[in-house]
Amino acid sequence: MRVRHLVVAALLLALFATAAAQCSRGPDTATVTLPDFLAVYYSQFRSISAEDAAEFYGGVCVTAVGGEWTVMAESVRVEGLSSDIRLEAPSPTLYMDQWRMTGDLLRATTTGLTLMNAQVVGPDMAGSAADLSVDLITGRMAMTNLKLEGTALALRGELAVLEGSALRVEGAGITTCIGLEEAPYEVMGAVALVNLADLEVRLSHGSLRVGRLYVPLRDEVVVSDATLAAVELPIKVGFNAGDAFRGGAGLDIRIVGIPVAESVNLVLGATGLDAEHITGPVVLLEAEAERQEHVGVSSVTAVAGAEAGMPFVDVDVSKRLNEWLTLGFGVHSGAAAARQALHQGHVQLAAAHTVPLFGSSSGVRTAHSGRLLAAVTAITAAGNDGAPQAAGPRLGVSGSSTTTWRATSVSTFTLVAGAEATHYPVTFGYNVTGRRPVTQWGVRLAPTWRYANGPITLSVAYDARFTNSASPFGSFVDRLAPLQRLTVSLRVSGEVLETESGVWTGSFGVQAQYDPFVTTSPAGLKRLLVDGSVTYAVLPWSVTLGASTELSGLLAPVGRSPYVQLRLGAQRGGWPVLNPSDEQPNMPYGDLELGLLASYSLAAGSERLTALELSAAVPLAFNSMELRPYLAFDFAPTVLSGVWPWWSGYGLDATFITCCGSLTLSVMNDRGVWGGGIGIDLERRPKK
Amino acid sequence: MADRASVFHRSRLSLTLALTLATALFVALAAQPFASLTVSPAGRQLFDIATGVTTMPDGGVITDQSTGVELSATHIEYLAGAFVEARGARVNGDFGVVTAQSLRLDLQSGVLNASGGLSLARGALTIGAGSLAYYANRQVAVFGGGVVATGPTFEADRLYLDAVTGDVLLVGNYSFSDSLFTMTSPEEGGRLELRMVLRDGEPSYDAATEVRPELLERFDGLL
Numbered sequence: 001m002r003v004r005h006l007v008v009a010a011l012l013l014a015l016f017a018t019a020a021a022q023c024s025r026g027p028d029t030a031t032v033t034l035p036d037f038l039a040v041y042y043s044q045f046r047s048i049s050a051e052d053a054a055e056f057y058g059g060v061c062v063t064a065v066g067g068e069w070t071v072m073a074e075s076v077r078v079e080g081l082s083s084d085i086r087l088e089a090p091s092p093t094l095y096m097d098q099w100r101m102t103g104d105l106l107r108a109t110t111t112g113l114t115l116m117n118a119q120v121v122g123p124d125m126a127g128s129a130a131d132l133s134v135d136l137i138t139g140r141m142a143m144t145n146l147k148l149e150g151t152a153l154a155l156r157g158e159l160a161v162l163e164g165s166a167l168r169v170e171g172a173g174i175t176t177c178i179g180l181e182e183a184p185y186e187v188m189g190a191v192a193l194v195n196l197a198d199l200e201v202r203l204s205h206g207s208l209r210v211g212r213l214y215v216p217l218r219d220e221v222v223v224s225d226a227t228l229a230a231v232e233l234p235i236k237v238g239f240n241a242g243d244a245f246r247g248g249a250g251l252d253i254r255i256v257g258i259p260v261a262e263s264v265n266l267v268l269g270a271t272g273l274d275a276e277h278i279t280g281p282v283v284l285l286e287a288e289a290e291r292q293e294h295v296g297v298s299s300v301t302a303v304a305g306a307e308a309g310m311p312f313v314d315v316d317v318s319k320r321l322n323e324w325l326t327l328g329f330g331v332h333s334g335a336a337a338a339r340q341a342l343h344q345g346h347v348q349l350a351a352a353h354t355v356p357l358f359g360s361s362s363g364v365r366t367a368h369s370g371r372l373l374a375a376v377t378a379i380t381a382a383g384n385d386g387a388p389q390a391a392g393p394r395l396g397v398s399g400s401s402t403t404t405w406r407a408t409s410v411s412t413f414t415l416v417a418g419a420e421a422t423h424y425p426v427t428f429g430y431n432v433t434g435r436r437p438v439t440q441w442g443v444r445l446a447p448t449w450r451y452a453n454g455p456i457t458l459s460v461a462y463d464a465r466f467t468n469s470a471s472p473f474g475s476f477v478d479r480l481a482p483l484q485r486l487t488v489s490l491r492v493s494g495e496v497l498e499t500e501s502g503v504w505t506g507s508f509g510v511q512a513q514y515d516p517f518v519t520t521s522p523a524g525l526k527r528l529l530v531d532g533s534v535t536y537a538v539l540p541w542s543v544t545l546g547a548s549t550e551l552s553g554l555l556a557p558v559g560r561s562p563y564v565q566l567r568l569g570a571q572r573g574g575w576p577v578l579n580p581s582d583e584q585p586n587m588p589y590g591d592l593e594l595g596l597l598a599s600y601s602l603a604a605g606s607e608r609l610t611a612l613e614l615s616a617a618v619p620l621a622f623n624s625m626e627l628r629p630y631l632a633f634d635f636a637p638t639v640l641s642g643v644w645p646w647w648s649g650y651g652l653d654a655t656f657i658t659c660c661g662s663l664t665l666s667v668m669n670d671r672g673v674w675g676g677g678i679g680i681d682l683e684r685r686p687k688k
Numbered sequence: 689m690a691d692r693a694s695v696f697h698r699s700r701l702s703l704t705l706a707l708t709l710a711t712a713l714f715v716a717l718a719a720q721p722f723a724s725l726t727v728s729p730a731g732r733q734l735f736d737i738a739t740g741v742t743t744m745p746d747g748g749v750i751t752d753q754s755t756g757v758e759l760s761a762t763h764i765e766y767l768a769g770a771f772v773e774a775r776g777a778r779v780n781g782d783f784g785v786v787t788a789q790s791l792r793l794d795l796q797s798g799v800l801n802a803s804g805g806l807s808l809a810r811g812a813l814t815i816g817a818g819s820l821a822y823y824a825n826r827q828v829a830v831f832g833g834g835v836v837a838t839g840p841t842f843e844a845d846r847l848y849l850d851a852v853t854g855d856v857l858l859v860g861n862y863s864f865s866d867s868l869f870t871m872t873s874p875e876e877g878g879r880l881e882l883r884m885v886l887r888d889g890e891p892s893y894d895a896a897t898e899v900r901p902e903l904l905e906r907f908d909g910l911l
Binding site: 027031047048 | 871872873874875876878885887894895896897898
C-alpha cells in the first residue's frame with residue numbers, strides 16, 4: 001500500500017502543482033484527493049488523449065495530508081498517463097519542512113523530482129542550486145552548485161545532500177563575506193556537515209583561503225551561531241601597569257594564533273607602544289600537544305621567543321600516571337610583560353581526588369589535592385638583569401581539601417583547609433641575607449557561608465592564614481603572607497516596579513572587611529562600601545541614578561580613604577539618525593550615552609569635591625562606517641578654583657562595516673589611563 | 689508503477705464505454721426520429737375509438753425499423769403520430785439496455801422523457817439517473833435528478849450528451865472516484881467537458897474544465 005501511495009505521490013507531483021505552505025480550497029477550486037495521503041487543488045483541467053497527457057492550470061496546489069510537502073505552480077503537465085507517468089511544472093514552488101524552493105522547471109517521476117535552477121529559502125538561510133533533486137521514497141534531497149547565505153555566513157558547495165536537518169556538503173566553502181562574487185577569504189573543506197537545526201557547520205581537513213593564499217587548518221573546524229557570537233579576533237590589546245623603565249609595561253598590542261604548523265601558533269606584537277614606556281617586540285611561538293591516556297590526557301605546552309624584546313622560554317610537560325596522580329616537569333626562563341624575570345626548572349607530583357562524604361545523598365563533597373615539588377629557581381628584577389635577586393633549590397610539599405556542603409537549596413557552606421611546607425637548602429642572591437637553610441610553612445583555614453535566594457545574595461567568609469613567611473624568593477614566587485579577615489557581603493538587586501510606561505530596577509549592596517587580629521597590617525575595619533542604584537527603562541531611553549560611599553576610613557583609622565560618589569547616566573539606542581528622510585536611514589548600533597559623575601572626599605582635613613565630570617558619547621552612523629566619539633570634562637577645578645575644566649577623558653569607537661561583517665576599534669583615555677578593544681559583528685553589513 | 693498505470697487506464701476506459709453506450713443509443717434514435725415504428729403487442733390490444741389511443745395492457749414491443757432499436761414494456765399506450773407512453777420500459781440495442789419505470793415519446797416534438805429507475809447497463813457498466821430528456825431534433829440528451837455511474841464511479845447533478853459527436857458535459861456538483869483517488873468539483877459546482885475521441889480505434893474521452901463554446905451552443909437553452 002505504501003509503495004502504491006508513493007507511486008501515486010510521484011504521479012501527482014508529476015501530476016499537479018499549486019500550493020501555499022498549505023493548500024486551501026476556494027469556491028472555484030476543484031480537488032483531487034487521495035485518502036490519507038494527498039490533496040490536489042486546481043482551477044482548470046484538461047486531458048489530451050492523443051498525447052497521453054493531462055494539464056492542470058489556473059493555479060494548482062498539491063499537498064501531502066500530513067503537510068510534509070506542498071507544490072504550487074500556475075500549471076502542470078502530466079505525460080505518460082498510460083505508461084510511465086511523469087510531470088513537468090514551469091516556475092513551481094516546492095515547500096518541504098521549513099524550506100521553500102522555486103525554480104525554472106520541476107520534473108518529476110514516480111520516484112523523484114528535479115528542480116532546475118532552484119532558489120532555496122530556509123528559516124535562517126537562503127540561496128540557489130543549479131539543480132535540486134528529491135528522492136520521494138527516502139526523502140533525501142541533493143543539490144549541485146549550492147550557494148546559501150545566512151545573516152552571519154555564506155556557504156557554498158559542489159554537491160550537497162540534505163537528510164532531515166543534516167546537510168552534507170562536498171567541496172565546501174564558508175565565509176562571513178556575503179553578497180560578493182568572490183569572497184576575499186573563505187574556509188574551505190573537502191566535506192562540511194551542516195546542522196540546519198542549530199546552524200552548526202563542521203568542516204574537516206580544511207584550509208583558509210585569503211585571496212590566493214591557502215593556509216591549512218586543524219583537522220576539524222566548527223562554525224556556529226555560538227562560535228560566531230563568541231568569536232574573538234586574534235588581536236589582543238592591553239595596558240600593563242609599570243614604571244617607565246620596566247620592560248613590557250605600557251600599551252601592549254599583539255596578534256595571536258597565527259598558524260605556522262599543526263598545533264603551532266605564532267604571536268607577533270609589541271609592548272610599551274605608548275610614549276611613556278619602552279617599546280619592545282613580541283615574537284613568540286606557541287605549541288601544544290595532547291595524548292589520550294587510559295585515564296585523562298597527558299600534555300606538552302611550550303612557548304619560546306622574545307617577550308618585550310627579551311628571550312623567553314616556558315615549557316611544561318604533564319603526564320597522567322593514573323586516575324588521580326599527575327607527574328609534571330618544565331623549564332621557564334624570562335619575564336612576562338611588566339613582571340620580574342623567573343628562571344626555573346621544576347619537577348612536581350600532583351594528586352587530586354574528589355569524594356562524597358556521608359553518602360552521595362548527603363550533599364557533602366570534598367576535593368583533596370596534594371603536591372610534591374622540586375625546583376631550582378632564580379629571579380631577577382627584569383629579563384635583561386643578569387644578577388639574581390634570589391637563586392637556589394626549592395623542595396615543597398602541600399595538601400589541601402575543599403569541602404562543600406549544600407545545606408539547603410539556597411545556602412552553601414564551604415570550608416577550605418590546607419597546609420604546605422617548602423624547604424630552601426641554600427639560597428643566594430643580592431636580596432638574600434644569609435645562605436643557611438630555611439623552611440617556610442603555612443596553614444590556611446577559610447570557611448564561607450553563602451545564601452542566594454531570588455534577588456538576595458549574602459555571604460559571610462573568614463580567611464585565616466598562618467605562616468612564617470620565610471621564603472627568600474618573595475611573593476612573586478611563593479612567599480606566603482599571614483591574614484585574619486572577616487568579609488561580609490550583601491547584595492539585593494532586581495525589578496522594583498513595572499508600570500505601563502517603563503520598568504524600574506534597583507540594586508543595593510554592602511561589602512565589609514574586618515581584620516580582628518594584627519598580621520602584617522593593623523587590626524580593624526578595612527573596608528565598608530555601600531552602593532545603590534535605580535534604573536528606569538522606558539524605551540528607547542534608560543536612565544540610571546546611583547550612589548556609592550566608602551565609610552571605613554571614617555569609622556577606623558586603618559580603613560580606606562572615605563568618599564561619596566553620585567552617578568547619573570542616560571542611554572538611548574538608535575539615535576541620532578543623520579539621514580532620517582532616506583529610504584534606508586543609517587540607524588546607529590551604538591548607544592547615545594550621557595553621564596554626570598560627582599565625587600566628594602570625606603577624608604578628615606581634606607573634605608572637598610574631587611570630581612564633577614560630565615561625559616557624552618554620540619554615535620554617528622554612515623553607510624559603511626560608524627563613529628562614536630567620547631568626551632569627558634571635569635568641572636571640579638572650575639567649581640573650586642574658577643579655572644577651565646579639565647579634559648578628563650576621551651575616546652573613539654570606530655566601526656568599519658564591510659560585506660564580511662563589521663569591525664570595531666575602540667580606544668579610550670580615562671584620566672590618563674589608556675584602554676582599548678576590538679570587536680566584530682558578523683551580522684552587520686552595509687545596507688543593500 | 690505498472691499497477692498504478694493499469695488502474696488509472698481501466699478507470700478511464702470504463703468511463704469511456706459508459707458514455708459511448710449512451711451516445712450510441714441516442715444517435716440510433718435520432719437517425720430517423722420515430723418515423724418507422726413496428727408495434728408487436730404481447731397480449732391484448734385495446735383501441736379507443738374516441739381518442740384513437742391504442743393500449744397494450746399486457747405490454748409489447750415497438751421496434752424502430754431503421755435502427756433496430758427495440759422498446760419493450762409491460763404497458764404501452766400510443767397514439768399514432770402523437771405519442772408513445774410505456775411503463776416498465778426496456779430499450780435494447782447494440783449499445784446495451786436502457787430501463788425506466790415510465791417513458792413518454794412525444795412524436796410531434798421529438799422529445800423522449802423517461803424517469804423512475806432509469807438506467808443504462810452493459811456488462812459491468814451501469815449509469816443511473818433520476819430523469820432523461822432526449823431532444824431528438826437537436827440530438828441532445830439530458831440526464832438529470834442525479835447521475836450516478838459505477839465501474840468507474842462518478843456522480844453529477846446533470847449530464848448533457850451531444851448525440852451527434854458523443855461529447856458529454858457534467859454540470860453542477862460532480863465527483864469522480866477511483867480506487868485510489870476522488871476528483872471533486874468546486875463547492876459551488878462546475879462543468880466538466882468529456883469530449884469523445886478515437887484513440888487507436890477505440891472511443892475515448894478527453895476531459896476539460898474549460899468547456900468549448902461550440903459545445904455550450906449545442907446545449908443552449910437547456911443548461
